[in-house]
Amino acid sequence: MSSPNTIVLTGVSRGIGLAIASRLLKDGYHVIGVSRSITDEWIQLVAKYPSRADHLSADLAETEAIPDMVRQAVELAPSPIYGLVNNAGIGNDGLLMTQHATDIERLIAVNLT
Numbered sequence: 328m329s330s331p332n333t334i335v336l337t338g339v340s341r342g343i344g345l346a347i348a349s350r351l352l353k354d355g356y357h358v359i360g361v362s363r364s365i366t367d368e369w370i371q372l373v374a375k376y377p378s379r380a381d382h383l384s385a386d387l388a389e390t391e392a393i394p395d396m397v398r399q400a401v402e403l404a405p406s407p408i409y410g411l412v413n414n415a416g417i418g419n420d421g422l423l424m425t426q427h428a429t430d431i432e433r434l435i436a437v438n439l440t
Contacts, residue, residue, distance in 0.1 A: 330406035333357040338415035340366040352376045388436040
């Protein structure tokens with residue numbers, strides 16, 4: 328029997344990412360979830376599919392670390408990576424003109440770069 332198709336999913340720890348992971352796992356995919364931190368909800372989902380879900384901790388605002396994260400994902404994958412769901416995203420409250428430049432740069436790095 329062949330290994331399930333592997334999907335790398337960013338922003339997996341909550342919200343839409345967690346819902347996408349749940350659906351992919353139910354549909355038989357292997358999910359490598361990427362997020363800055365691990366939530367209780369993600370831990371519970373992984374427990375339901377222990378052989379088909381893995382996690383990589385990564386801050387996608389640190390773009391120079393992404394190649395290493397990709398190498399780790401390739402090593403974890405039981406089969407060639409089939410797809411990427413680039414779901415990670417952040418938002419800042421308030422007016423753009425009152426935000427610190429580092430907050431704006433982080434927002435652009437995660438959401439666009």
